[in-house]
Amino acid sequence: MARISELVLYPVKGCAGVSLDTAELTEAGIRHDRSFMVVDAAGDFRSQRKDPRMARIRPGVDGDVLRLAADGIEPLALDIAPDGPRLDVTLHKQPFVGVDQGAAAAAWLTEVLGTPSRLVRVPADHKREVGGLTPGTSGFADSTAVLMASESSLDLLNGRILERGAEPVPMRRFRPNIVVSGWAEPHTEDLVRSVRLGTAELGYAKVCIRCAVTTVDQETGDKRGPEPLRTLAGYRRADEGGVSFGAKFAVTRPGVLAVGDGLEVTAWGEAEQGLGARLSAVL
Numbered sequence: 032m033a034r035i036s037e038l039v040l041y042p043v044k045g046c047a048g049v050s051l052d053t054a055e056l057t058e059a060g061i062r063h064d065r066s067f068m069v070v071d072a073a074g075d076f077r078s079q080r081k082d083p084r085m086a087r088i089r090p091g092v093d094g095d096v097l098r099l100a101a102d103g104i105e106p107l108a109l110d111i112a113p114d115g116p117r118l119d120v121t122l123h124k125q126p127f128v129g130v131d132q133g134a135a136a137a138a139w140l141t142e143v144l145g146t147p148s149r150l151v152r153v154p155a156d157h158k159r160e161v162g163g164l165t166p167g168t169s170g171f172a173d174s175t176a177v178l179m180a181s182e183s184s185l186d187l188l189n190g191r192i193l194e195r196g197a198e199p200v201p202m203r204r205f206r207p208n209i210v211v212s213g214w215a216e217p218h219t220e221d222l223v224r225s226v227r228l229g230t231a232e233l234g235y236a237k238v239c240i241r242c243a244v245t246t247v248d249q250e251t252g253d254k255r256g257p258e259p260l261r262t263l264a265g266y267r268r269a270d271e272g273g274v275s276f277g278a279k280f281a282v283t284r285p286g287v288l289a290v291g292d293g294l295e296v297t298a299w300g301e302a303e304q305g306l307g308a309r310l311s312a313v314l
Contacts (some may be wrong), residue, residue, distance in 0.1 A: 033294040037210035043067040046088040048053030053289040056231040068171040072122040072147045079244045086252040163236025167281025175236040180207040180277035187217035203249045220278040224298040231286030236276040
């Protein structure tokens with residue numbers, strides 16, 4: 032039976048993840064997931080795409096306190112400010128509003144990243160619609176609220192990477208929220224259309240198109256390319272461009288999840304055009 036083998040929260044977009052035993056799933060994903068975002072002086076979001084050092088920042092949420100840690104600097108504890116000065120920010124060229132988290136957070140991030148930075152939070156009146164087969168909402172995630180990937184998908188990928196004589200990659204390179212064990216066929220997550228897990232339900236939105244963040248060592252913040260993108264390009268090219276790994280889901284029923292919970296798929300679909308034929312050719 033398919034089960035949740037790992038749950039991961041990313042409080043600050045682009046920074047390190049936090050493994051959880053249990054998680055509250057809200058309409059916008061795991062509570063606090065991508066609720067915070069680092070922006071530059073112009074209000075544009077910072078990402079590991081251009082600044083892989085963000086992987087070295089280890090955030091955590093303790094009640095109403097956000098904690099930030101990184102090697103070589105004193106940790107910072109911030110009272111989460113639900114209200115305060117608002118900043119116009121952009122995420123993938125889309126305009127949003129963020130609640131500024133103050134001078135101490137800005138100074139800490141500026142020192143760690145070596146460039147002027149500020150921290151903003153999703154405001155209470157944040158309204159965002161994200162598309163896909165099942166529409167939904169999210170905080171400052173790239174798009175849909177939840178990213179799911181399976182261990183069998185990673186096993187297939189790493190087997191092909193090893194055939195090239197390269198080093199396999201860990202699941203954390205793909206920054207999923209939910210990791211699933213027990214699916215014999217790789218990329219089964221692409222075929223799920225609705226699923227119950229814990230007391231929550233998810234609806235499939237789309238496959239996840241991968242970027243250069245997957246080439247960043249999530250422990251050190253160093254770029255390690257060209258894997259896994261080079262190998263994925265051989266069998267996971269999407270018709271709209273790029274390569275895919277994992278699937279994105281909208282939350283159709285909030286609830287509570289735990290590692291070890293089973294998955295009950297209530298509706299199945301077909302692989303998106305192009306991907307199914309390419310996968311069948313290599314299995």
